[in-house]
Amino acid sequence: MEDKDLVNLFIDEFQDLVNRCKLIVKNFNNNRKIDSNIKDLRKIFHTNKGNSGIMNLQNLYEFCYCLESQLNSNTPYNDELIFILIDSVDTIDCYLSNLRKENVSAINESFVSGLKRRIDQL
Numbered sequence: 001m002e003d004k005d006l007v008n009l010f011i012d013e014f015q016d017l018v019n020r021c022k023l024i025v026k027n028f029n030n031n032r033k034i035d036s037n038i039k040d041l042r043k044i045f046h047t048n049k050g051n052s053g054i055m056n057l058q059n060l061y062e063f064c065y066c067l068e069s070q071l072n073s074n075t076p077y078n079d080e081l082i083f084i085l086i087d088s089v090d091t092i093d094c095y096l097s098n099l100r101k102e103n104v105s106a107i108n109e110s111f112v113s114g115l116k117r118r119i120d121q122l
Helices: 003-026 034-054 060-072 080-102 108-121
Strands: none
Touching: 003 034, 003 080, 034 060, 060 080, 060 108, 080 108
């Protein structure tokens, strides 16, 4: 398998998981089964973290690590966390679009640092 084929496979699989995230996050307001939704999101971010690491996409790995860690914490789930999750899923979606165009600069270190600061304020 060529590198480009591997990247496209990674993007396609990651996009499927992001689409699942979008549905889960969208349903937060409609369906208050938060624990079940959070568990599903945690699994998705864990999978995406591992796949990002395999592909050596360090900033995306760190981004997913931050989200997975937050969802593993005992922090209460509130509206700010939901906003962070919505923003994060949108950011990852944008990143994948840029990655398809071979532009991997969508998630940089300062963006990951900003996410960590927002999460620390919860």
